[in-house]
Amino acid sequence: xxxxxxGKVDVAxxxxxxxxxxxxxxxxxxxxxxxxxxxxxxxxxHVPYGGQANKGAGxxxxxxxxxxxEKWIEHHVKKIGVYLEDQDLLRAYTRENVPNLDRFDSWGGxxxxxxxxxxxSLKWLPYxxxxxxxxxxxxxxxxxxxARKMGVRFINKVAMVDLLKDGDACVGGIGFNVVDGxxxxxxxxxxxxxxxxQNWRVQPKYADLRGDGSAMxxxxxxxxxxxxxxxxxxxxxxRSMEIVYGAExxxxxxxxxxxxxxxxxxxxxxxDPWAFVLWYKEMLAGNGxxxxxxxxxxxxxxxxxxxxxxxxxKRPVTTRYWGRFIDKQQKAGIPYGGTQEIFPxxxxxxxxxxxxxxMAASIPGLFGAGAASSCGSAWAGAVPTPPGRLRxxxxxxxxxxxxxxxxxxxxxxxxxxxxxxxxxxxxxxLKRGFMEPLERERGIHPLELVKQIQAAVVPxxxxxxxxxxxxxxxxxxxxxxxxxxxxxxxxxFHHLAACNEVRSMVHDAELFYRASLERKETRGWxxxxxxxxxxxxxxxxxxxxxxxxxxxxxxTEPVPIERYTYKP
Amino acid sequence: MNTIKVDYDACNGCRMCFKVCYVDVWRYDDExxxxxxxxxxxxxxxxxxELECPTEAIEVIVDYENRPWPPVIERGFPYVPGRAES
Numbered sequence: 325x326x327x328x329x330x331g332k333v334d335v336a337x338x339x340x341x342x343x344x345x346x347x348x349x350x351x352x353x354x355x356x357x358x359x360x361x362x363x364x365x366x367x368x369x370h371v372p373y374g375g376q377a378n379k380g381a382g383x384x385x386x387x388x389x390x391x392x393x394e395k396w397i398e399h400h401v402k403k404i405g406v407y408l409e410d411q412d413l414l415r416a417y418t419r420e421n422v423p424n425l426d427r428f429d430s431w432g433g434x435x436x437x438x439x440x441x442x443x444x445s446l447k448w449l450p451y452x453x454x455x456x457x458x459x460x461x462x463x464x465x466x467x468x469x470x471a472r473k474m475g476v477r478f479i480n481k482v483a484m485v486d487l488l489k490d491g492d493a494c495v496g497g498i499g500f501n502v503v504d505g506x507x508x509x510x511x512x513x514x515x516x517x518x519x520x521x522q523n524w525r526v527q528p529k530y531a532d533l534r535g536d537g538s539a540m541x542x543x544x545x546x547x548x549x550x551x552x553x554x555x556x557x558x559x560x561x562x563r564s565m566e567i568v569y570g571a572e573x574x575x576x577x578x579x580x581x582x583x584x585x586x587x588x589x590x591x592x593x594x595x596d597p598w599a600f601v602l603w604y605k606e607m608l609a610g611n612g613x614x615x616x617x618x619x620x621x622x623x624x625x626x627x628x629x630x631x632x633x634x635x636x637x638k639r640p641v642t643t644r645y646w647g648r649f650i651d652k653q654q655k656a657g658i659p660y661g662g663t664q665e666i667f668p669x670x671x672x673x674x675x676x677x678x679x680x681x682x683m684a685a686s687i688p689g690l691f692g693a694g695a696a697s698s699c700g701s702a703w704a705g706a707v708p709t710p711p712g713r714l715r716x717x718x719x720x721x722x723x724x725x726x727x728x729x730x731x732x733x734x735x736x737x738x739x740x741x742x743x744x745x746x747x748x749x750x751x752x753x754l755k756r757g758f759m760e761p762l763e764r765e766r767g768i769h770p771l772e773l774v775k776q777i778q779a780a781v782v783p784x785x786x787x788x789x790x791x792x793x794x795x796x797x798x799x800x801x802x803x804x805x806x807x808x809x810x811x812x813x814x815x816x817f818h819h820l821a822a823c824n825e826v827r828s829m830v831h832d833a834e835l836f837y838r839a840s841l842e843r844k845e846t847r848g849w850x851x852x853x854x855x856x857x858x859x860x861x862x863x864x865x866x867x868x869x870x871x872x873x874x875x876x877x878x879x880t881e882p883v884p885i886e887r888y889t890y891k892p
Numbered sequence: 893m894n895t896i897k898v899d900y901d902a903c904n905g906c907r908m909c910f911k912v913c914y915v916d917v918w919r920y921d922d923e924x925x926x927x928x929x930x931x932x933x934x935x936x937x938x939x940x941x942e943l944e945c946p947t948e949a950i951e952v953i954v955d956y957e958n959r960p961w962p963p964v965i966e967r968g969f970p971y972v973p974g975r976a977e978s
Contacts, residue, residue, distance in 0.1 A: 370911040379914075379938060481916075502916055528936035528959075532914045562973035565959055607969060648939045656956055667973045771933070785967035794967065818916055818931055 325748040330755055331498070331507025333746075336364040336477070337737040339496055339512035341484045341537060343367030344375020346518035346694025346722045348467040352431055353730030354516075355474040361734050363476045364510055368483045368502065368821070369532065372464035375520055376695070376718065379461070379529040381631055382642050384435075385710075385720035386457035387421045388445040396453040401890040403593045404713050405705020406848040407864060408550070411888040413681060413703035417724045424723035425457060432466030434459045436637040446636060448627055448715045451591050456716045458631070460639040482508050483821045484536065485758045487515060487544040487690065488746050494544060494689035495744050498754050505817040507755050513740040514689050514733040517541055518726065521695035521709045522554060522674035522832045524781050525774055525825075528565075530671065537696040538677055538835075539828035547678040547686040548869040550699040552839035553849045554674025554832070555787035556708035557600050559616065562665035564653045570623025571616035571666045572599035577606050578613060594715045597788070597849050600668040604784040613665045624661065670782045674832050675699045675709035678868065683729030686870075689736065693729035694722045701725060702866060706848025713849075761823040767813025770822035776805045777829045781836070790840055791853040799837040806830045834876065839867045842878050860892045894935040895953040900926055902949035909941035909950060917941075 327333050338354055340347045343365045351363050367374050387393055397418055401409055425443065429435040436444045436458045445455040472478070484499035488511070496511040519537030523530040542548060559571035572595065575583040583602050603614050618624040630636050632646050650660050677685055677697035684691050692700065698709035698721045710717030761767065780801035781787055785794050809827050814820040845859035846852050865880040885891050896917070898909075909927050910918040918941070919930040929935075937954040 369914045369916065373912045373940070374914045378940075503919065529938060531936050560973070564956065565973060604966075607966070607971065612971075644943065645939070648943060652939075652954055653956070656954070658956060665973070667971070783967040797967075821916070 325752060327509060327746055327748040327751060330748055330751045331509045333509045333511065334364055334479070335511045337361045337513050338363045338733050339510045339515045340365040340518055341497055341515065342375070342518035342520065342694075342696070343371035343478060343480075344518065344520060344694070345377035345464055345467070345719070346375070346520070346696070346726045347516070348372065348464055348471060349428070349722055349726035350516050350518055350693050350730035350733070351471045351476045352467055352474070353727045354734040355471065355476060357731035358734035358738055359474065361737060364479060364512070365471070365476060366479045366482050366484050366497070366499070366508070366510060368481070370480045371478050372468035374532060376530055376533065377461065377464055377722075380718065381646070382458050382461040382463070382639060383631060383716040383719070384425065384457045384459065385421070385714055385716035386425060386443065386445050386455045387418060388443070388455035388457075391454055393418050398890060399453045399593065401705070404707055404848065406858070407705065407860070407885065407890065407892050408702070408847065408866070408883060409705035410702040411890065413701060416681070417703055417720070420724055420727070421720065424727055427727065428723055431470050433463050434466065436639065444637060446627070446630055448594060449623065452593065458637045458639065460641045461645060462641045479508065483824065485540065485824050486754045487540050488750060488754075489544060490745055490747070492545070492687055494687055495746055497540070498751055500758070500817065500820070502817050502821045505820070509746060509751055511744065511746045513737040513744050514691065516691040516693055516729055516733050517677060517696050518692075518694045519696045520675075521672060521698070522829070523672040524670070524778055524829050524833070526670045526672065526778055526782060533672070533695075534825035535674065535828040535832040536825060537692070538675070539831040541677045541685060541690065541692070542831065542835075542871055544690070545687050545871060546690060548676040548700060548835055549678040549702060549866050550706075551674070551676040551835040551869055552843050552867060553699055553706060553708050554672055554676065554836050555849070556671040556673040556712055557668040557788060558595060558671055559599070559666045560669035562613070562667050564658045564660070565669070566649060566653065567669060568616065568618065568624065568666060569628055570621035571618065572596060573622060573624070574617040574620035575599065575603070575666070576615050576617060577611040579611060583614065594713050597851060600784060601789045601851060603668055604789050614667070615663050616666045617663045618661045619663075668784060668788070670787075671708075673708035673712060674836060676832075676835060676869075679729070681728070682732035683725050684732060684736070689740070691729045691733045693726040697725065706850060708849055758824055759820070761812045761814040762820055764811070764813040767811045768808055770812055770814065770819055770826045773805055773808060773812065773826045774822070774829070777802065777826060777833055780805065781833050787836070789851055789853055792841065795837055795841050799834070799841070802830060802833045802837060806834065835869055838876050838878060839869060842867050864892070893933055893958065894937050894955050896929045896932060896935060896941070897951045897953065898927065898929065899949040902947045903927065904947050906946060908944045908946065912940040912944045914938070914940070
């Protein structure tokens with residue numbers, strides 16, 4: 325059988341799966357390293373509009389002049405990652421932060437600077453040891469143009485489903501066009517997954533993050549790490565369902581009691597996970613609804629107006645984008661601000677592909693960058709993939725990981741033999757598998773399973789305030805959904821993509837709950853009702869998950885804390 | 893469900909709506925040379941198609957009362973945001 329009979333074949337040195345900000349930064353950095361490298365970026369939507377970067381606030385974690393780097397590392401280890409960081413990598417992040425921002429800017433990223441060329445920075449919260457820089461949220465446009473000018477090829481509207489293997493090594497990927505169904509096979513010496521974190525289609529702005537990268541890497545044999553931390557939340561206004569930063573600074577129950585006063589950490593590093601636990605407990609006790617008096621919130625009244633108006637940073641695209649949301653809500657009679665009911669909005673940010681300091685995954689030829697592998701890189705420790713509790717950390721992690729991973733993949737491809745090959749039989753078998761839902765005359769609509777998997781992931785009692793009984797119940801629900809995957813039916817290629825995505829969502833949910841059951845302690849974002857203390861004797865370890873003949877095989881690996889500066 | 897209205901008299905066929913949608917709501921009808929709202933149930937209300945349309949031919953009407961997410965099915969108590977009993 326010829327490979328060309330299976331689908332449209334392209335050959336490249338480097339395949340980048342995901343054309344959001346991480347994919348674009350990786351492509352640019354790889355080209356800088358190896359200008360002759362032939363690079364293909366495959367994007368499920370359309371470059372440069374997919375992913376998260378153009379739907380956020382454009383804030384970038386920045387270690388500004390005057391910020392004490394050592395104090396910031398210490399803050400991160402003690403408050404955010406709680407000793408589960410790879411502290412070598414955290415130090416590298418800190419060291420590379422400013423050079424990375426300058427490099428992004430030299431590519432046309434458009435950092436907001438003063439007339440004398442200095443980066444204009446702000447503090448999210450006055451006591452935090454790092455700052456925030458900013459760029460307008462159309463910053464992917466110049467990165468896209470630069471990459472194209474350097475010869476990077478782009479394939480839009482193609483959903484990659486699986487990685488291709490030659491022995492143990494990854495030699496490319498296979499997927500299909502979501503409009504016309506054409507099967508695409510990309511043969512490559514090195515592959516970088518930049519598909520973002522997992523959102524389980526819950527948070528509208530990030531609803532395109534469906535975990536395909538994590539699932540395809542796992543199926544190809546790659547190890548996963550820190551899977552138990554992917555349940556990030558932010559408070560949302562109940563009526564508009566818009567994220568409300570700083571709401572947890574002024575939470576009150578229906579009795580008028582100040583709930584924020586009950587939170588132990590008086591200077592949290594941005595979002596405090598215990599605020600969501602408190603919301604849950606108060607609601608269970610019948611003390612809801614919970615409101616936020618946003619007029620009492622520093623972030624809401626001081627930080628956000630500075631960030632989203634043009635008071636400090638001139639960002640017309642950002643201002644217009646957020647202004648449209650707020651205008652529409654106000655026209656619909658929904659207030660923005662004041663005293664309003666709030667609830668924990670699920671974000672997820674599950675990004676567990678394990679990578680090393682070069683962002684290489686555990687199988688040869690595979691790399692990960694951006695949110696898809698941010699938990700798995702362990703640089704941030706016991707938190708969901710940044711941004712997590714590090715406001716602006718999304719860009720920070722993208723610059724750091726993609727500026728390392730892109731060049732490392734280029735070096736790997738340069739050293740790889742030209743004899744790389746893709747087996748046509750393997751490609752055909754994978755294609756037959758992911759096209760199957762189209763063949764069924766009857767079956768389950770993918771959106772039905774999306775609802776079911778969301779019901780297994782979103783409840784706070786499952787994903788945020790955990791105990792053995794509830795975790796097992798949630799895992800059981802996930803496995804019920806998993807059992808229905810063979811019955812998925814698609815009537816077109818849009819829904820065929822949804823079928824594969826829901827399989828990825830189930831996969832990530834199973835990883836999350838199995839790892840959550842394994843970590844019998846409370847640390848960082850992982851909060852166990854039945855194990856309320858941190859247990860450094862037993863759990864100063866990373867939990868690793870790997871496929872073992874169709875079963876999830878869990879093991880642990882000690883954090884090499886003895887050689888790190890900060891120890892419990 | 894959100895409603896997306898297209899003023900086909902104003903539409904110039906540039907396909908920006910099709911390009912900017914990150915959740916694949918749009919298709920383009922080549923025969924009639926115009927965009928189609930193919931999967932409105934997947935629309936997240938991000939307004940990108942409306943904002944990027946050069947002829948302002950698109951209006952996204954967000955259904956605030958019946959948003960499909962998040963399906964907040966809290967364990968232990970039913971909860972719909974904005975409709976909690978005080």
